[in-house]
Amino acid sequence: MFMRFFHRMASPPYFYVISGRWLPWLAVICLALILAGLYGGLVEAPADYQQGDSFRIIYIHVPSAWMSLFIYVVMAVAGGIGLIWHIKLAEMVAVSSAPIGASFTFLALVTGSLWGKPMWGTWWVWDGRLTSELILLFLYLGVIALYGAIDDKRRAGRAAAILALVGVVNIPIIHYSVEWWNTLHQGPTVTKFDKPSIHISMLIPLLLMAGGFKLFYLIAVLMRLRSEILERERNSKWVTALVGSEDRRQKTEDRVQESDVDPRRVGP
Amino acid sequence: MKQVVCMKRRSTLNAFYFLLKRDLILNFRRRAEIANPLLFFVIVITLFPLGVGAKPQLLQSMAPGVIWVAALLAAMLSLDRIFRSDFEDGSLEQLLLSAHPVSVLVLAKVAAHWLVTGLPLLVVAPLLAVLLGLPVDAMGVLVVTLLLGTPVLSLVGAIGVALTVGLRRGGIILSLLVLPLYIPVLIFASNAVDMAAGGLPVTAQLSMLAAFLALALALAPWPAAAALRISLS
Numbered sequence: 001m002f003m004r005f006f007h008r009m010a011s012p013p014y015f016y017v018i019s020g021r022w023l024p025w026l027a028v029i030c031l032a033l034i035l036a037g038l039y040g041g042l043v044e045a046p047a048d049y050q051q052g053d054s055f056r057i058i059y060i061h062v063p064s065a066w067m068s069l070f071i072y073v074v075m076a077v078a079g080g081i082g083l084i085w086h087i088k089l090a091e092m093v094a095v096s097s098a099p100i101g102a103s104f105t106f107l108a109l110v111t112g113s114l115w116g117k118p119m120w121g122t123w124w125v126w127d128g129r130l131t132s133e134l135i136l137l138f139l140y141l142g143v144i145a146l147y148g149a150i151d152d153k154r155r156a157g158r159a160a161a162i163l164a165l166v167g168v169v170n171i172p173i174i175h176y177s178v179e180w181w182n183t184l185h186q187g188p189t190v191t192k193f194d195k196p197s198i199h200i201s202m203l204i205p206l207l208l209m210a211g212g213f214k215l216f217y218l219i220a221v222l223m224r225l226r227s228e229i230l231e232r233e234r235n236s237k238w239v240t241a242l243v244g245s246e247d248r249r250q251k252t253e254d255r256v257q258e259s260d261v262d263p264r265r266v267g268p
Numbered sequence: 269m270k271q272v273v274c275m276k277r278r279s280t281l282n283a284f285y286f287l288l289k290r291d292l293i294l295n296f297r298r299r300a301e302i303a304n305p306l307l308f309f310v311i312v313i314t315l316f317p318l319g320v321g322a323k324p325q326l327l328q329s330m331a332p333g334v335i336w337v338a339a340l341l342a343a344m345l346s347l348d349r350i351f352r353s354d355f356e357d358g359s360l361e362q363l364l365l366s367a368h369p370v371s372v373l374v375l376a377k378v379a380a381h382w383l384v385t386g387l388p389l390l391v392v393a394p395l396l397a398v399l400l401g402l403p404v405d406a407m408g409v410l411v412v413t414l415l416l417g418t419p420v421l422s423l424v425g426a427i428g429v430a431l432t433v434g435l436r437r438g439g440i441i442l443s444l445l446v447l448p449l450y451i452p453v454l455i456f457a458s459n460a461v462d463m464a465a466g467g468l469p470v471t472a473q474l475s476m477l478a479a480f481l482a483l484a485l486a487l488a489p490w491p492a493a494a495a496l497r498i499s500l501s
Contacts, residue, residue: 083494135448135451138444138447138448139448141444142441142444142445142448145441145444145445146431146432146441146445149432149435149437149438149441150434150435155498155499155501158498159431159495159498159499162427162431162491162494162495162498163427163431163445165491166427166449166491167449169487170448170449170452173452173480174448174449174451174452177451177452177455177456178451178455180455181455181459
């Protein structure tokens with residue numbers, strides 16, 4: 001039952017139709033989570049006794065930083081699945097995740113630096129975590145650049161998947177090297193968040209935001225995947241049928257056309 | 269049965285040696301190209317005192333980092349040669365078609381590349397360290413870090429070259445792919461030289477570098493071989 005579901009999901013036409021049905025629901029849940037999280041974080045939660053109101057940036061910063069790591073792992077796992085079982089859709093998940101992950105990494109760096117200016121008195125310190133986040137951004141940009149440089153998109157996806165896998169082996173090594181390098185140079189003088197000591201009224205909005213961000217990623221990756229599928233399969237019958245039917249629908253608006261595509265009938 | 273397995277292993281080893289020998293001969297016939305990365309290494313290090321000023325204190329404290337960053341760049345610039353010419357004349361395709369595991373052949377090509385580009389750095393680096401005023405005590409450690417570190421650069425770099433070998437302008441992308449992966453080597457190697465210059469023990473750093481070398485030696489040939497297959501498909 002489940003295996004059959006997964007096998008069918010790996011077929012691009014079927015996936016295209018199903019994901020189109022999911023998107024509105026996901027968008028509603030994502031919006032609800034983010035709004036609840038923002039309300040809880042910006043209004044309900046009390047100000048921090050030391051940092052005042054400026055701590056509230058963690059509701060963007062911390063979920064972004066979590067997502068930046070999470071998406072890299074997703075990318076590598078999807079890439080590995082794509083390489084091993086030759087599943088086109090998994091490769092597409094890997095390459096569509098890269099720009100989203102890079103954006104989250106960038107967001108985490110920017111919000112961290114905005115927070116650092118009033119708190120640490122500087123936009124940037126060569127702290128272990130900051131530096132490894134910056135290197136993570138470079139790794140993402142490498143994957144994006146490699147995918148963009150190869151014209152044959154099938155080959156480009158597989159090359160990017162290999163790079164993502166090499167990167168995921170390297171991330172822990174880079175992270176601990178950088179931490180080690182930092183502690184040798186300046187010692188733990190930099191203040192950091194004490195995560196376990198966070199109050200429950202501050203924690204719940206944070207978790208809501210984290211859930212909202214995860215769903216946002218899911219929505220963004222689904223949308224990128226859908227356009228990637230259309231682009232790659234533009235010469236197949238089901239895409240021409242789909243695009244053709246939508247053209248016709250726009251021309252004759254009164255005529256309601258059922259555009260549900262049955263994968264068994266119109267598969268390439 | 270056992271004999272067949274034995275023979276096969278033997279012939280893979282033979283293939284390794286033949287490929288290594290062939291690459292070394294090819295490189296030796298184009299000696300000018302061997303000198304280029306080395307010259308680059310020397311020139312980059314010469315630029316630093318001109319750029320930051322010739323204060324001995326400053327130069328001495330910068331020396332480990334400068335030498336290692338220059339070594340990183342020199343290694344990266346010469347990487348393209350591992351597969352490029354073989355890709356252009358089609359012999360890379362023949363290698364992939366051979367019955368031997370591609371990862372072993374990749375290892376042979378990387379070994380040849382390191383002997384030609386990494387080993388000369390070891391010889392020149394102490395001279396440049398003298399120019400930058402690095403204490404004599406740190407010289408030995410510098411050579412050891414280069415000995416352990418530059419093969420890692422060649423091995424990890426081989427993955428990047430294998431991914432970009434089919435591209436017309438692969439060079440700039442190669443640097444984007446490979447340089448972030450070089451960071452751990454840079455950190456531990458330059459730190460070891462720094463500590464040695466201050467008269468502190470460096471066993472931990474050297475052990476880490478040795479661990480990186482073992483890890484890269486064991487793992488890097490596989491993705492490089494897979495990447496070559498994709499680049500040539």
